[in-house]
Amino acid sequence: MAASPFPANSPLHFSAPSTADVRKAHNHRRLGSICVTQKRNNVACRVEIPRRWYNLVADLPIKPPPPLHPKTFEPISPQDLSPLFPDELIKQEASTDKFIDIPEDVVDIYRLWRPTPLIRAKRLEKLLDTPAKIYYKYEGVSPAGSHKPNTAIPQVYYNAKQGVKKVVTETGAGQWGSSLAFACSLFGLDCEVWQVRASYDQKPYRRLMMETWGAKVHPSPSTATAYGKKILDMDPTSPGSLGIAISEAVEVAAADPGTKYCLGSVLNHVLLHQTVIGEECLKQMEAIGETPDVIIGCTGGGSNFAGLSFPFIREKLEGKMNPLIRAVEPAACPSLTKGVYAYDYGDTAGMTPLMKMHTLGHDFIPDPIHAGGLRYHGMGPLISHVYELGFMEAISITQTECFKGAIQFARSEGLIPAPEPSHAIAATIREALRCKESGEAKVILMAMCGHGHFDLTAYETYLKGSMVDLSFDDERIQASLAKIPKVVA
Numbered sequence: 429m430a431a432s433p434f435p436a437n438s439p440l441h442f443s444a445p446s447t448a449d450v451r452k453a454h455n456h457r458r459l460g461s462i463c464v465t466q467k468r469n470n471v472a473c474r475v476e477i478p479r480r481w482y483n484l485v486a487d488l489p490i491k492p493p494p495p496l497h498p499k500t501f502e503p504i505s506p507q508d509l510s511p512l513f514p515d516e517l518i519k520q521e522a523s524t525d526k527f528i529d530i531p532e533d534v535v536d537i538y539r540l541w542r543p544t545p546l547i548r549a550k551r552l553e554k555l556l557d558t559p560a561k562i563y564y565k566y567e568g569v570s571p572a573g574s575h576k577p578n579t580a581i582p583q584v585y586y587n588a589k590q591g592v593k594k595v596v597t598e599t600g601a602g603q604w605g606s607s608l609a610f611a612c613s614l615f616g617l618d619c620e621v622w623q624v625r626a627s628y629d630q631k632p633y634r635r636l637m638m639e640t641w642g643a644k645v646h647p648s649p650s651t652a653t654a655y656g657k658k659i660l661d662m663d664p665t666s667p668g669s670l671g672i673a674i675s676e677a678v679e680v681a682a683a684d685p686g687t688k689y690c691l692g693s694v695l696n697h698v699l700l701h702q703t704v705i706g707e708e709c710l711k712q713m714e715a716i717g718e719t720p721d722v723i724i725g726c727t728g729g730g731s732n733f734a735g736l737s738f739p740f741i742r743e744k745l746e747g748k749m750n751p752l753i754r755a756v757e758p759a760a761c762p763s764l765t766k767g768v769y770a771y772d773y774g775d776t777a778g779m780t781p782l783m784k785m786h787t788l789g790h791d792f793i794p795d796p797i798h799a800g801g802l803r804y805h806g807m808g809p810l811i812s813h814v815y816e817l818g819f820m821e822a823i824s825i826t827q828t829e830c831f832k833g834a835i836q837f838a839r840s841e842g843l844i845p846a847p848e849p850s851h852a853i854a855a856t857i858r859e860a861l862r863c864k865e866s867g868e869a870k871v872i873l874m875a876m877c878g879h880g881h882f883d884l885t886a887y888e889t890y891l892k893g894s895m896v897d898l899s900f901d902d903e904r905i906q907a908s909l910a911k912i913p914k915v916v917a
């Protein structure tokens with residue numbers, strides 16, 4: 429075995445895998461579905477890809493409130509959603525079945541990057557000098573670089589199966605748009621994406637990824653839709669927002685029977701698909717004989733967080749373990765910690781059904797923080813409900829603390845995190861430092877939902893010392909909260 433050139437007390441000290449291990453890992457990787465547990469390097473991945481998604485709704489003592497029609501305020505029927513979604517996804521959205529089988533064709537595509545590694549952050553532990561054990565489940569190994577393909581693949585699969593020829597969507601930072609473009613390229617569907625103007629201008633590489641996979645990309649607000657034109661008339665320099673981009677994509681899908689709409693977060697079926705992460709992670713933790721004491725993830729709409737944590741919440745409800753479950757959101761867009769729990773629209777124009785969720789108001793436009801994937805005015809209704817039931821907690825962290833953590837992570841573990849999971853990292857570091865104070869050897873499990881290779885300008889801003897913490901504007905939030913529709917429920 430090769431010796432580490434670094435002294436044993438250095439955060440960079442490691443025990444390299446032997447050549448035999450490397451060859452074995454390589455062979456296993458080629459086999460696709462199985463890869464090796466490299467005990468020495470603390471990478472756990474020798475598990476089968478899960479064959480079922482887990483639906484937490486089945487196990488909740490109180491069911492979540494239903495979505496309402498945007499005009500009548502009555503609970504929506506499946507037909508109300510059929511202009512936008514294929515039947516199978518509408519069924520999954522309202523399902524109370526505990527498990528839903530993952531189609532074999534979807535599992536076969538998951539094999540391109542799953543199982544994803546569960547890695548012990550030994551070098552970060554050493555850097556922090558903490559008795560805590562830190563594990564992270566890394567979803568950045570997918571072709572698009574995040575957890576989003578876990579749902580893009582099944583969404584496009586069900587659309588293709590129903591004969592749909594084209595799907596449309598919005599994207600903020602470009603992670604979701606690129607994941608959907610990737611999925612469409614595999615199934616031969618057309619894909620059109622409305623990308624929030626600010627990120628369209630600042631992130632040419634995400635756009636080029638989408639185009640490489642064959643998608644057509646519009647900056648939002650765009651002149652391609654009536655709603656986009658209306659926004660541009662009011663403000664020709666509008667930077668756009670996710671809420672506006674959703675309105676544009678929904679408008680296009682609603683007007684064309686051959687086109688459906690896809691959403692990358694928030695909805696129940698999206699959270700459902702992401703549970704492949706937590707199901708896989710449960711098996712991996714079991715294989716290495718660990719049980720988490722704390723599970724930490726960042727939340728935009730809540731899908732990566734739900735994906736990792738919901739299967740563990742099931743285990744908790746069954747009395748098998750008792751992890752604390754903590755969501756982390758940006759201080760500049762704190763829907764769980766500062767929003768209200770109320771029925772609100774998912775988009776700015778008010779075209780989507782009303783969902784009961786933690787919201788800052790559907791026309792709240794968050795400040796342009798670097799974690800673009802976390803700049804959404806609402807939180808997934810199921811996450812919001814689970815939060816109300818007291819099964820999880822939430823905190824918010826400012827972006828400079830997050831990037832400080834991301835840099836520590838990059839310089840000890842190697843991976844450069846996306847700005848979104850830097851929130852989970854900062855919260856994990858806080859927890860690990862508390863363990864140092866108290867001497868507790870807690871097991872912390874963190875959702876590392878994507879890499880930051882296309883977000884390096886954010887790192888540049890931080891490294892130059894010019895990143896600022898945008899102050900939280902209470903007045904602006906009060907103004908947008910006042911516009912939430914008055915629904916008695």
Ligand SMILES: *Cc1c(COP(=O)(O)O)cnc(C)c1O
Nearest residue numbers: 603728729730731732801848878
């Ligand atoms: C989209 C995205 C998020 C935010 O979405 P969630 O549904 O809250 O997971 C977070 N991290 C990454 C890397 C993303 O691409």
